[in-house]
Amino acid sequence: AQSVTQLGSHVSVSEGALVLLRCNYSSSVPPYLFWYVQYPNQGLQLLLKYTSAATLVKGINGFEAEFKKSETSFHLTKPSAHMSDAAEYFCAVRTAGNKLTFGGGTRVLVKP
């Protein structure tokens, strides 16, 4: 069964510092992987997706993620954190049909 693990349920970064959110997946087939962001009292917004076209994927708001098959990882990064990046981030893998299996989420706190 395909699954996703996000390391760290909370991450605190200073404004202007690197944001690194870790995601590892397990999949027996080439996966479709996604990062979503959720702001308070809102739904999920797609940040970026990996669909095997390129291993380095650029998303919205300056985020990017690198697919590493050897490490079964799809970590999300942003070079310089902004206060508006404070939110919860979810890594997900597409499984049967259009079902998404999500990681537990990582809540990001940005300190001024």
Place this chain on the structure above:
Amino acid sequence: KAGVTQTPRYLIKTRGQQVTLSCSPISGHRSVSWYQQTPGQGLQFLFEYFSETQRNKGNFPGRFSGRQFSNSRSEMNVSTLELGDSALYLCASFPGTGDTGELFFGEGSRLTVL
């Protein structure tokens, strides 16, 4: 293009009651999925509908049901509500064809069961 619309956004029920939540997908999208989000269990898949047929189902009791109409709008129903059903219920739409796997989410319906 309008996004995914969920109604109501907030509702409060008492144990034993039932609730119906509605979702209007993006125009042209034929697939609608439902997810439950709770602090303890995270995001869990409930079911997916495509062209009025349930295509996939998660591991939830039979009290949770859904349906899709010919215009692709979907409803989910929870009967005999329990305290543990308090959650944010998210609807997601998908074109139904193509292979990108990107789902578009609504803002959710927050259900509180007292």
